[in-house]
Amino acid sequence: MTERAGSLSSRPKTLIDKIWDAHVVVDREDGQSLLWVDRHLLHEGSFHAFDQLAKRQARLHRPDLTFGIADHYVPTRNRDSLAPEIKRMVDQLSDNCAKHDVTLFGLDDPRQGIVHVTIPAQGLTLPGTIMVCGDSHTSTHGAFGAYAFGIGASEVAHVMMTQAIWQKRPKAMRVTVEGALPAGTSAKDIALHLIATIGADGAQGHAIEYAGSTIRALSMEGRLTLCNLSIEAGARLGLIAPDDTTFAFLRGKPFAPKGAAFEAAVHAWLSLRSDEKAVFDREITIDATALAPTLTWGTTPEQALPITANTPDPATVGDAARARTLTDALDYMGLKPNQPLTGIAIDRVFIGSCTNSRIEDLRAAAAVLAGHRAKVPGLVSPGSSAVKQQAEAEGLDRIFTEAGLQWVESGCSMCVGMNGDLVPAGERCASTTNRNFKGRQGPGSRTHLMSPAMVAAAALTGHLTDVRTLTQGAHR
Amino acid sequence: MTPLIVFEAVACPLPLDNVDTDQLIPARFMKRPRSDGYGQFLLHDLRQDASSPACALDQDRFKSCQILIAGRNFGCGSSREAAVYALADFGFRCVIASSFGDIFASNAVKNGILPAVVSPEQAETLLAHQGVIQGETMIIDLPDQCIRIGNHTVDFSIDPVWKTQLLNGWDDIDMTVSYASDIARFNQSDAVARPWAQPDRSPAQ
Numbered sequence: 176m177t178e179r180a181g182s183l184s185s186r187p188k189t190l191i192d193k194i195w196d197a198h199v200v201v202d203r204e205d206g207q208s209l210l211w212v213d214r215h216l217l218h219e220g221s222f223h224a225f226d227q228l229a230k231r232q233a234r235l236h237r238p239d240l241t242f243g244i245a246d247h248y249v250p251t252r253n254r255d256s257l258a259p260e261i262k263r264m265v266d267q268l269s270d271n272c273a274k275h276d277v278t279l280f281g282l283d284d285p286r287q288g289i290v291h292v293t294i295p296a297q298g299l300t301l302p303g304t305i306m307v308c309g310d311s312h313t314s315t316h317g318a319f320g321a322y323a324f325g326i327g328a329s330e331v332a333h334v335m336m337t338q339a340i341w342q343k344r345p346k347a348m349r350v351t352v353e354g355a356l357p358a359g360t361s362a363k364d365i366a367l368h369l370i371a372t373i374g375a376d377g378a379q380g381h382a383i384e385y386a387g388s389t390i391r392a393l394s395m396e397g398r399l400t401l402c403n404l405s406i407e408a409g410a411r412l413g414l415i416a417p418d419d420t421t422f423a424f425l426r427g428k429p430f431a432p433k434g435a436a437f438e439a440a441v442h443a444w445l446s447l448r449s450d451e452k453a454v455f456d457r458e459i460t461i462d463a464t465a466l467a468p469t470l471t472w473g474t475t476p477e478q479a480l481p482i483t484a485n486t487p488d489p490a491t492v493g494d495a496a497r498a499r500t501l502t503d504a505l506d507y508m509g510l511k512p513n514q515p516l517t518g519i520a521i522d523r524v525f526i527g528s529c530t531n532s533r534i535e536d537l538r539a540a541a542a543v544l545a546g547h548r549a550k551v552p553g554l555v556s557p558g559s560s561a562v563k564q565q566a567e568a569e570g571l572d573r574i575f576t577e578a579g580l581q582w583v584e585s586g587c588s589m590c591v592g593m594n595g596d597l598v599p600a601g602e603r604c605a606s607t608t609n610r611n612f613k614g615r616q617g618p619g620s621r622t623h624l625m626s627p628a629m630v631a632a633a634a635l636t637g638h639l640t641d642v643r644t645l646t647q648g649a650h651r
Numbered sequence: 652m653t654p655l656i657v658f659e660a661v662a663c664p665l666p667l668d669n670v671d672t673d674q675l676i677p678a679r680f681m682k683r684p685r686s687d688g689y690g691q692f693l694l695h696d697l698r699q700d701a702s703s704p705a706c707a708l709d710q711d712r713f714k715s716c717q718i719l720i721a722g723r724n725f726g727c728g729s730s731r732e733a734a735v736y737a738l739a740d741f742g743f744r745c746v747i748a749s750s751f752g753d754i755f756a757s758n759a760v761k762n763g764i765l766p767a768v769v770s771p772e773q774a775e776t777l778l779a780h781q782g783v784i785q786g787e788t789m790i791i792d793l794p795d796q797c798i799r800i801g802n803h804t805v806d807f808s809i810d811p812v813w814k815t816q817l818l819n820g821w822d823d824i825d826m827t828v829s830y831a832s833d834i835a836r837f838n839q840s841d842a843v844a845r846p847w848a849q850p851d852r853s854p855a856q
Contacts, residue, residue, distance in 0.1 A: 197841075197844075197845070200833050200834050200837040201833050205811060205812045206811075206812065207812050209833070209834070211837055211838065213848050214850075220731070223685065223732060223733070226685070231824075239850070240850070260682055263682070264682055298851075301847065303845070303848075309730055309732075310729070310730055311730040311754055325729075325730035326757075327732035327754060327757065327758035327761065328732035328733075328758075329758065329762070329823070330758075330761070330823075333824050336827075336828075337827045337830075338834065338838075339827065339830075339834050341827070343810070375669055375724055375727055376723060376724040376727065376750050376752075379724075379751075379752075379753055409724070409727065409752070409753070411753050427855065431851060432847045433855070436846070436847060439846075439847065440847035443845070443847065474669075475669045477669075496666075496722065496775060500667075500722075591678050591729075592678060593679070593681070593682075610671070610673065610728060610729075612673040612674065612728060613673070613674060614696045615673050618677065618696055
């Protein structure tokens with residue numbers, strides 16, 4: 176029994192504690208707990224784990240709680256003629272799911288989409304559940320008050336066989352965001368600001384709870400974006416206490432409880448909030464009213480600045496190792512020290528990924544683009560086939576195509592480049608995605624992370640641009 | 652899994668912070684089956700850049716290295732266990748860094764690789780150590796949680812649970828199977844306590 180769990184009867188609890196405590200199968204003396212897993216999500220990359228299962232001649236224990244989704248390798252164009260190696264990845268997932276009786280949202284399924292977009296939209300992400308997936312952005316599902324985290328292939332195989340996972344209770348960090356978001360900013364800007372403030376390893380060993388008036392005012396789409404990026408601050412997961420926004424989203428979703436069962440569930444979910452006197456290991460506060468559109472300039476998400484800033488100057492940094500890191504990032508990105516971010520020319524844009532490809536994201540980008548032509552080429556990949564359909568019903572696809580951008584099918588696409596959607600070497604991409612790592616969007620690619628509205632602004636001018644100057648009618 | 656207790660090997664310096672999993676193995680190689688061997692893809696793109704410190708991996712004096720020394724936040728990024736497979740297949744048994752991405756560290760232990768945490772200053776010292784640079788061997792002592800090279804000793808930290816697993820070469824799945832009845836019992840009472848947690852597969856009302 177851990178020290179923290181030792182006095183749990185009287186101690187005020189965080190939301191993180193409450194979900195944890197409800198899932199403990201066994202507490203081991205060494206501080207590890209075996210936790211029950213409510214949802215296990217698989218994708219094409221899960222083949223390593225299926226292989227481990229095959230090696231042990233084992234069966235997947237709970238197919239009813241396991242869902243497969245084709246997203247990482249699926250093409251966004253010409254789906255009728257798959258390249259052989261892509262087809263092998265997609266078929267491998269289909270075969271493995273069929274063999275183990277797992278429900279699959281495959282390439283031809285209307286529910287297909289990015290796992291972290293389509294699973295919540297199907298009502299499979301519920302408050303108070305524990306969810307795992309062999310993908311670090313599983314933290315996304317925390318938007319619903321789910322305890323959701325990414326795991327590696329060995330752990331995927333473990334959950335396949337046992338429907339449980341060993342974990343050590345994380346430290347709890349509360350990030351409180353207060354005030355109204357200024358025009359031109361969104362959940363993406365909160366996240367990038369947080370990561371720049373605490374560092375890409377700032378929340379290591381912690382689970383984050385996001386709280387405060389700004390968070391309460393966020394839509395589910397915004398909350399999903401924010402929780403998605405928790406991993407980029409080093410946190411295994413980030414979550415938000417469920418509220419009326421959550422319940423309204425879930426009502427009537429295909430796999431969510433229905434009728435009286437839904438009302439009973441809401442009653443249970445209302446207790447999923449941190450007790451007033453709950454103590455967090457670390458507290459961070461952010462004044463939302465002071466935020467500006469924020470974007471990355473370097474090769475880690477912590478290298479983020481407001482669009483009004485200049486690139487850093489390593490010469491003014493005392494610490495040698497840090498200066499070396501900054502110089503390396505500037506060199507890779509083809510930027511000079513102290514260069515204004517506004518005005519850096521880009522080669523293309525990408526709107527998509529599990530971070531920013533939901534209907535609200537597409538609306539935000541379309542609002543900036545409407546009636547104008549982009550100066551650079553770009554790709555728009557909606558987060559799911561359902562989001563694509565809705566966007567088309569709203570006429571958003573025409574705004575993108577009339578601006579000169581390509582409107583394509585749904586998948587992880589150019590965020591990770593596994594399906595062949597790549598940024599060519601040396602090119603600079605304004606992207607709504609989550610990682611600006613070297614070569615992430617293709618060998619030699621240069622990525623600037625920002626919100627959908629900021630990507631749209633960059634598309635219109637051909638350079639990094641403060642979206643507020645466009646929406647206020649100037650410099651168009 | 653092979654137990655890891657005390658071993659002596661050459662350590663390769665990689666004086667970089669935030670070595671993410673996309674650097675450790677670029678995504679385009681992950682379609683391959685593990686039986687192909689992932690060592691050839693380790694830090695693949697960085698090693699193409701002659702100015703990158705990652706090119707040390709290709710120098711003769713580090714050819715037989717089994718220890719990697721890096722800066723902070725090693726293995727941040729995606730959950731791809733392939734990043735660990737690349738290290739393991741290259742021959743690495745230990746990574747020394749001042750901090751690790753959580754999922755990476757957990758994946759490493761599951762593949763018998765020790766993520767040894769030292770202070771940022773100690774990492775800098777080891778990276779600049781002449782013995783390391785010249786390709787001399789160092790000793791990793793897991794029971795004593797220390798690193799020895801020449802007459803220089805550095806303590807490292809490791810989660811006690813991971814330490815036990817590495818020392819014994821334990822496999823989680825085998826261990827968990829012994830809890831099968833606890834899991835079944837939990838599931839039974841949980842189904843009553845949280846009936847809403849089951850996916851509702853009935854048609855919409």
